[in-house]
Amino acid sequence: MLVAxxxxxxxxxxxxxxxxxxxTAQQASVPASRPxxxxxxxQAAETGLRSSGTGLYxxxxxxxxxxxxGGIQPRSVTKVLQNESSTWVSEDRHxxxxxxxxxxxxxxxxxxxxxxxxxxxxxCLVCHALSVPPRERARVFDISEGVSCENCHGPxxxxxxxxxxxxxxxxxxxxxxxxxxxxxxxxxxxxxxCHLGSGVPGMQVDHxxxxxxxxxxxxxxxxxxxxxxxxxxxxxxxxxxxxxxxLFGVRAWAVGQAVQLRESMLRLERRANDHAAPxxxxxxxxxxxxxxxxxxYQNSWRQKEGYxxxxxxxxxxxxxxxxxxxHLALEADPSATHELDGELQTxxxxxxxxxxxxxxxxxxxxxxxxxxxxLVTRMQAMSYDRERNTRLLLAISAxxxxxxxxxxxxxxxxxxxxxxxxxxxARAGAVNESTRQAVNALLQQLNNPSAYNAPQFxxxxxxxxxxxx
Numbered sequence: 001m002l003v004a005x006x007x008x009x010x011x012x013x014x015x016x017x018x019x020x021x022x023x024t025a026q027q028a029s030v031p032a033s034r035p036x037x038x039x040x041x042x043q044a045a046e047t048g049l050r051s052s053g054t055g056l057y058x059x060x061x062x063x064x065x066x067x068x069x070g071g072i073q074p075r076s077v078t079k080v081l082q083n084e085s086s087t088w089v090s091e092d093r094h095x096x097x098x099x100x101x102x103x104x105x106x107x108x109x110x111x112x113x114x115x116x117x118x119x120x121x122x123x124c125l126v127c128h129a130l131s132v133p134p135r136e137r138a139r140v141f142d143i144s145e146g147v148s149c150e151n152c153h154g155p156x157x158x159x160x161x162x163x164x165x166x167x168x169x170x171x172x173x174x175x176x177x178x179x180x181x182x183x184x185x186x187x188x189x190x191x192x193x194c195h196l197g198s199g200v201p202g203m204q205v206d207h208x209x210x211x212x213x214x215x216x217x218x219x220x221x222x223x224x225x226x227x228x229x230x231x232x233x234x235x236x237x238x239x240x241x242x243x244x245x246x247l248f249g250v251r252a253w254a255v256g257q258a259v260q261l262r263e264s265m266l267r268l269e270r271r272a273n274d275h276a277a278p279x280x281x282x283x284x285x286x287x288x289x290x291x292x293x294x295x296x297y298q299n300s301w302r303q304k305e306g307y308x309x310x311x312x313x314x315x316x317x318x319x320x321x322x323x324x325x326x327h328l329a330l331e332a333d334p335s336a337t338h339e340l341d342g343e344l345q346t347x348x349x350x351x352x353x354x355x356x357x358x359x360x361x362x363x364x365x366x367x368x369x370x371x372x373x374x375l376v377t378r379m380q381a382m383s384y385d386r387e388r389n390t391r392l393l394l395a396i397s398a399x400x401x402x403x404x405x406x407x408x409x410x411x412x413x414x415x416x417x418x419x420x421x422x423x424x425x426a427r428a429g430a431v432n433e434s435t436r437q438a439v440n441a442l443l444q445q446l447n448n449p450s451a452y453n454a455p456q457f458x459x460x461x462x463x464x465x466x467x468x469x
Contacts, residue, residue, distance in 0.1 A: 222416075
């Protein structure tokens, strides 16, 4: 039995979400729709593009031979598909990240920011290309190839030769500088350096860049992986067979959520401590509280709902990275989650009120990051089964009012999460056409973020909940 195709356009994350995509039968035992991220910027990459001292960067050309990763058809007799580079070139938006800098939007942004050509500005190149100093390059390569192999897999000069040997062991390759992307925590950290921002100078998107035209940054590991699309098979280290667990996507979602929460707190701490930067940093707040379609008071759901917990006119802190994930966190570690709740409430109150006490913000964010780190460990070690997944689907969809009132970014996380969790259940045999259609309709409500309507979104979430019972 197949999961019905989703014809609904999907949710806006880092960029506008467009039509939902199908996983092929070769990719999953049950075809299913995923949010299709489509836009000017879709960059994932680096823990800071700097050599770790274990190797130099060689560029994507070193991986693209037909006998290596440049084949056309996937192979089943080797431990890798051998068409990874071809998939990257033809289907992956990372390969087009550099080209975005020279397009109309990139040119306009560079003009507004007064940074010169965007394709020469390290502020842009740090996430749009394999842009490293000449001393860290083993040979000359063209950075116009975009976000390529070594952005995600690390400098390859030390492990490029050894990794093709029949006796190659994953741990050995990691010791030579290969990024351990089989570890979901490491994978999420790697993605989030660009999809959230890191401590590397210039590797962030702030309110200034958003005002100039850069999409706001949001992330969900499982959904973003599905639409990349994956050019690999999920395998345990040194395993010959792919991981058969239909709920692997739930693990990826959970780990990704915990890492994203931790890293967002560390980002807030950095920003609060950077007294050379503007404060408050409005990209930490819910964008669409201010940037939404205006209407008469009769049609304003915001005015009808009021502004509980804050002064009218104060933009609320964006709690999207916790408000949905909180449901699994409470089940996994109630004590740490309650502590985290209190710290996040303090942080949210300070940021929302635009407090000038940056030290208190930094202290609260640091404490929240510590408890989020505990959840990272728990999410990675937990077992995931269909019963837990179903409980999570029910709990999140039942929390319709609280999640929807947090704003459009929280609604995006809820929609992507419910989509991921339903697909996992469907792969495990629990196909439910009513739920599929209800989630599709939920995604469709997010086509126009500035027209987001919380009561309507909550009503559709309740339909998802009803379809599960």
